[in-house]
Amino acid sequence: MTDLYDEIQEIRAHYPEDAASAVLPALRRAQEEHGWLSPDVLREVADALETTPAYCKAVASFYDQLHLTAIGEHLVEVCTNVSCAVVGAQQVVEAFESGLGCRAGETTEDGKVTLRAVECLGGCGWATIVAVDHHYRTHVKADDVPAIVEELTGGD
Amino acid sequence: MATEVQQIVLAGADERDLTKLAEYEAIGGYSALAKARAMTPAEVTDELITSELRGRGGAFFPTGRKWSFVPSKEQIPKPHYLVVNADESEPGSFKDNEIISRVPHRFIEGCLITAHSIDCTNVFVYIRGEYSGPYEILVAALEELRDRADIRGDVTIVVHRGAGAYICGEETALLESLEGQRGQPRSKPPFPAISGLYASPTVVNNVETIVTVPPVIAMGGAEYAKLGVPNTRGTRVVSISGNVVNGGNYEIVPGMSVREIIYDLGGGIPDGRELKAVVPGGSSTVILTKDEIDVGYDFDSLAKLSTSMGSAGIVVLDDRCCIVQLGIRFSEFYEHESCGKCTPCREGTRWLTAILRKLEDGRASERELDLLLDVCDRINGKCLCPLGDSDAIIVASYVAKFRGEFVAHIEQGGCPFGGESSLDHVLAPIQMHSHVPEGNWLEAAHG
Numbered sequence: 001m002t003d004l005y006d007e008i009q010e011i012r013a014h015y016p017e018d019a020a021s022a023v024l025p026a027l028r029r030a031q032e033e034h035g036w037l038s039p040d041v042l043r044e045v046a047d048a049l050e051t052t053p054a055y056c057k058a059v060a061s062f063y064d065q066l067h068l069t070a071i072g073e074h075l076v077e078v079c080t081n082v083s084c085a086v087v088g089a090q091q092v093v094e095a096f097e098s099g100l101g102c103r104a105g106e107t108t109e110d111g112k113v114t115l116r117a118v119e120c121l122g123g124c125g126w127a128t129i130v131a132v133d134h135h136y137r138t139h140v141k142a143d144d145v146p147a148i149v150e151e152l153t154g155g156d
Numbered sequence: 157m158a159t160e161v162q163q164i165v166l167a168g169a170d171e172r173d174l175t176k177l178a179e180y181e182a183i184g185g186y187s188a189l190a191k192a193r194a195m196t197p198a199e200v201t202d203e204l205i206t207s208e209l210r211g212r213g214g215a216f217f218p219t220g221r222k223w224s225f226v227p228s229k230e231q232i233p234k235p236h237y238l239v240v241n242a243d244e245s246e247p248g249s250f251k252d253n254e255i256i257s258r259v260p261h262r263f264i265e266g267c268l269i270t271a272h273s274i275d276c277t278n279v280f281v282y283i284r285g286e287y288s289g290p291y292e293i294l295v296a297a298l299e300e301l302r303d304r305a306d307i308r309g310d311v312t313i314v315v316h317r318g319a320g321a322y323i324c325g326e327e328t329a330l331l332e333s334l335e336g337q338r339g340q341p342r343s344k345p346p347f348p349a350i351s352g353l354y355a356s357p358t359v360v361n362n363v364e365t366i367v368t369v370p371p372v373i374a375m376g377g378a379e380y381a382k383l384g385v386p387n388t389r390g391t392r393v394v395s396i397s398g399n400v401v402n403g404g405n406y407e408i409v410p411g412m413s414v415r416e417i418i419y420d421l422g423g424g425i426p427d428g429r430e431l432k433a434v435v436p437g438g439s440s441t442v443i444l445t446k447d448e449i450d451v452g453y454d455f456d457s458l459a460k461l462s463t464s465m466g467s468a469g470i471v472v473l474d475d476r477c478c479i480v481q482l483g484i485r486f487s488e489f490y491e492h493e494s495c496g497k498c499t500p501c502r503e504g505t506r507w508l509t510a511i512l513r514k515l516e517d518g519r520a521s522e523r524e525l526d527l528l529l530d531v532c533d534r535i536n537g538k539c540l541c542p543l544g545d546s547d548a549i550i551v552a553s554y555v556a557k558f559r560g561e562f563v564a565h566i567e568q569g570g571c572p573f574g575g576e577s578s579l580d581h582v583l584a585p586i587q588m589h590s591h592v593p594e595g596n597w598l599e600a601a602h603g
Contacts, residue, residue, distance in 0.1 A: 014314045016354055020336030024319055028285070062338035062495075064320030064585075065285045080585070081247045082439065082485055083397035083471050086578040093583055105588035117583045119322065119489055120247040120439075121286050124469065125396055125403030134288045 004033055008048035022049060023059050027066055036067040064118070072107040072114035074152045076100075077131040078140075080117045083124035088141060092128045093117055095145035100153070113152050162383070163407050164371045164391045165364065169258040175293055177300040180261040186307050188370035192269040193309070200273040204369070206377030208389040213241055213325075213362030214437065214466040216387075216455055219369075225349035226274045226357045234356040236276035239334065239348075240267060242283040242290075242363045243318050243325040246438035247489060248469030251393040252363035254405045256283070256290040259367060260297035264313065266366035269373060271311045274359050278312055282330050285319040322493035326541045327360040329495065340495045341541040362467075364393055384410040388454035392468055396422040399429060399474035399578070410454040414444065417453055418472055429474035433558075437466025439486050440546030442553040463553075478577035479558040480565055483551050484512045488584035490547035501544025504535035508551055509586075515562060518570030525562055529555060 008026045015021035026045050027037060034041045037060055042053040049056070060066040076096060080089045093104050096115050100108050107114040123129040126138035132148060140148075163169075172179045180186070192200050204220030211217045226236055244252040256263055267279045283291055294315055301308050316334055318324050324333045328342035331353050352358025368390060372380045381389050388410040394417060397403045401423030408417065414434060418424065425431050434444045436453070442463035444451065451457050458464055473482070491505040511528045514520045528551065535548040555562055564572045571577065 019354060021316070021334055023336035024333065025317065028317060028319060059336065059338055062321060063285070063318070066319050080582050081489060082435075082473075082482065082579070083248055083403075085485060085582040086398050086473060086477060090580075090582045104583055117585050117588060118286075119492060119585055120245060122244050122250045122253050122284065124248050124250050124398070124471070125405065126250075127397060127403065131286065134286070136289060 005048045036070050074113045077116045077118040079121040079129045081120040084127040087127045089128045091142040095142040099149035162409050166407050174259050188374040189265050189268050192373050197273045203377040207372045207380040212364035236274050237353045237358040238276050238279045239360045240281045245322040245325050246467045248438045248471040249467040250395045251405050260294050263367045266369040269369050277310050281315045285317050323495045340497045385454050387456050395469045398472040400472040401426050414449040414453050425474050432475045433473045435471035437464050438469035441466045476578040478573045479554050479561050480516045481579035483554050488586045492586040498539040500535045500538040505547050507531045515565045
């Protein structure tokens with residue numbers, strides 16, 4: 001049995017015995033390990049939860065943070081909801097697009113970075129919020145973007 | 157009225173690092189828990205009723221009354237659950253982010269007191285998946301209590317992470333999600349107090365509500381109820397964002413006006429611009445024009461203007477903001493986040509975006525403006541949950557209060573801002589989805 005299998009059993013122990021509650025945390029854990037939820041990964045999660053891959057996929061497809069297609073090694077998410085947008089979020093998106101050489105919603109050709117525009121991240125007063133590998137950078141301006149791009153793509 | 161700031165929820169967090177158990181205990185932390193445990197559960201609930209605390213998630217339901225609806229275990233022989241809604245995703249609102257990050261132990265203490273009051277040993281904190289920082293702080297705080305059975309008692313707190321879905325902030329969708337399903341709202345009744353998580357009696361409360369419980373017990377409900385104004389007692393953590401000098405969270409005592417919050421706390425409008433409009437309580441609340449901001453920032457005063465404090469997210473918009481574009485951006489949000497269960501919401505939010513886009517692009521006539529309001533009517537009040545209603549209500553409010561700007565789009569054949577609006581060409585996530593048809597499907601459907 002794999003480590004993931006054991007970890008999912010541990011997660012299941014937090015919830016009542018016959019509950020499916022472990023699905024979301026199990027999918028999250030699997031994605032942290034594999035990067036995205038491929039059909040093989042969905043099967044692995046389903047087996048560990050004694051359910052079907054179809055069930056896992058039906059749940060996963062509802063949630064924005066669970067990826068059913070491959071994403072890059074790094075994930076850059078720019079909030080473009082109103083509070084960020086009125087202080088320049090679109091300029092931040094465009095700076096990432098030109099710095100990374102890919103459009104929002106795409107991954108760089110070398111598979112290194114995926115860029116997304118996302119809905120409100122809940123940091124509106126510290127706009128623009130950019131989540132880099134799930135951790136928030138606050139007060140990001142277009143001028144700050146080249147340094148972030150360098151941080152993610154530099155070194156090779 | 158003077159600008160009044162008093163800290164109850166965030167008390168002590170400016171002076172000390174209250175993420176640490178020792179620091180929190182040094183200022184009397186967890187003593188309210190001891191006090192509550194010396195009381196009967198009914199006495200604790202009564203104290204909350206006396207305090208007049210109302211839910212801070214946006215629905216304003218009296219907290220003590222909600223707890224009192226939980227049936228006894230003789231009536232329904234099932235475990236009771238406390239589920240804390242930390243799925244804060246309302247555009248403009250970021251108070252729970254700061255509360256969990258800065259006073260996690262006060263929040264945990266609130267969970268434990270509430271658990272005592274509703275006779276429950278299992279607490280689930282449903283925290284939005286994007287909040288990695290607050291999640292890590294909360295888990296570290298819980299870890300500090302691992303060897304503190306004196307504090308934990310027989311209560312288990314599980315932190316359950318969401319995975320990116322605004323609708324999971326709706327309490328029944330949250331429960332569905334927590335049960336391992338797609339986050340689609342349930343029809344009510346039954347209400348969660350009778351049949352909630354795992355079909356058991358469940359109290360669902362917002363983070364700010366729960367973190368207010370320890371101070372209420374510590375100072376006494378009657379004392380707490382002396383703060384604020386009728387129907388909005390105690391303090392409120394207000395999030396200020398948008399075109400404002402000092403964006404951030406401010407804990408206020410209700411009684412202030414929106415103007416005082418924006419100018420005295422938020423520092424006013426930057427860049428020498430003029431105020432245009434204010435979203436008072438998160439994206440889903442009816443907009444205020446610049447002439448309406450002397451209204452008191454409390455439940456009753458805002459209700460007179462048909463709007464609400466909601467989740468207390470104030471979004472300040474200056475004179476560069478095109479109101480049609482504001483409608484587009486928020487409608488794109490609701491369209492993206494609609495769970496798809498109810499037809500009026502699933503289809504209607506898409507129609508609102510499309511009609512607003514047509515107006516913005518100068519392809520609309522007066523007929524589209526009527527159609528827009530007609531679609532609002534066909535959504536509002538016809539769905540299981542408030543998501544679709546929110547889109548309909550706010551768009552209708554933009555037309556009602558800024559009709560001249562909509563008409564200008566029609567008469568000038570496009571946006572009067574000529575590309576200079578602060579919301580011009582903003583990329584919304586829904587635009588990245590390939591299943592959204594390109595081109596003129598609206599014209600194809602409507603002619």
